[in-house]
Amino acid sequence: MKVHFIAIGGSVMHQLAIALQQKGYEVTGSDDEIFEPALSNLRQAGILPDNIGWDPARITPGIDAVILGMHAREDNPELIRARELQLNIYSFPEYIYQESKNKTRVAVGGSHGKTTTTAMIMHVLQYSQRRFDYLVGAKLEGFNQSVNITDAPLIVCEADEYPASVIEKRPKFLFLHPQIAVLTGIAWDHINVFPTYDIYKEQFALFIRQMEPGGVLIYNSADTELNSLVAAEGRHLKLVPYTTPIHMIREGVTRVFFDEGLADLAVFGEHNLLNMHAAKLVCNELGLSDEEFLAAIASFKGAAKRLELVAKSDNSVIYRDFAHAPSKVKATMEATRQQFPHRRLIAVLELHTYSSLNADFLSQYAGAMDPADAAAVYYSKHALEIKRMPDLEPAMVREKFGRSDLQVFNDRAQLEAFLGAQDYHQANLLLMSSGTYDGLDFPSLKKLLAK
Structure with missing residues (x-):
């Protein structure tokens, strides 16, 4: 399998490139600027472009997939050449789906808490020695990179509502097609892309509508806007609401309770309790008990730059x-x-x-x-x-x-x-x-x- 990345230096793009190389694919790439840590990471992996800049000569008929980063513009000469050759061109999330068609797919979306909720799920799965792939937007303790693609039967993805690429303006999360999804809440953001709140909210409506009948939607029932949207659009799904779990704070430590189990947490805040409840429900859907979840979550210290x-x-x-x-x-x-x-x-x-x-x-x-x-x-x-x-x-x-x-x-x-x-x-x-x-x-x- 031969894959070429246009704009390989992106923070997540370069991680996917390394993951595919580790899977055994032939990986090449280009960019007009590459900064740290991508520069050192690509060099160490042996896939740092020889020359900075775009060169249509890199695009040949033998390439199986061209992955287009957000940094690339529509007049990019390599993109133009790939179109001339009628190669398979994918945005980042489109390609993630290509690699995970035969996996159980978990997608964590929402205006806030995506990274932390995804990280909590990953932490618990790793603690429980489950095999899984992942895509997350932050550096996490215990994980060498933020993207991993193997032959594991499961993938856990942070699902962003930002446009997929310069030629695919729809939100990234619409391309992941999860069987299990989380929506943490809706609060207007990205006004350069979604100039009104109604346009922004409609992206989440689309996400819910396109989930396959019988899919699992785990949603924050404390968010009134999200509650209304789920009620209107999610009747074809298995709906699992969540809210802030029972907890107490003593001497700066938060203790959380589920049924007969409890755990003292290394993180705090109502938003993190909500994130944790969503993560627990995902793990339950994947076959883990509350007892197993609580034993693992007690050692979760948070994602980089999240408190x-x-x-x-x-x-x-x-x-x-x-x-x-x-x-x-x-x-x-x-x-x-x-x-x-x-x-x-x-x-x-x-x-x-x-x-x-x-x-x-x-x-x-x-x-x-x-x-x-x-x-x-x-x-x-x-x-x-x-x-x-x-x-x-x-x-x-x-x-x-x-x-x-x-x-x-x-x-x-x-x-x-x-x-x-x-x-x-x-x-x-x-x-x-x-x-x-x-x-x-x-x-x-x-x-x-x-x-």
């Missing part, structure tokens, strides 16, 4: 979280506040995505930072320039968030000064972003707790 521990002392903790959309910010803030009710909360949100940097979308964040005792918003002028978006006025940002004392920075030195000026005695710091705060040195933040 990831940066530093801690006896009375302070610094967390880094991937939260960026309004619903994710609210959930992470509430979780941290509830887990440590007697500590001050210092929170910083970086506006980094197209949606979050759009002035028309910012009102969706109203009240999101209210749980914090001290709150700041950071955005990079460079990020605005790359996305060709106008500058944001700090006064306007404060107004949209509905918090007059909100600190607003667009210079990393100002942010570092703000962090250095805080009192961390009996206080937690929560840093939320899908970016890097223009290269903020996260390991060095532990010195703040030594003050």
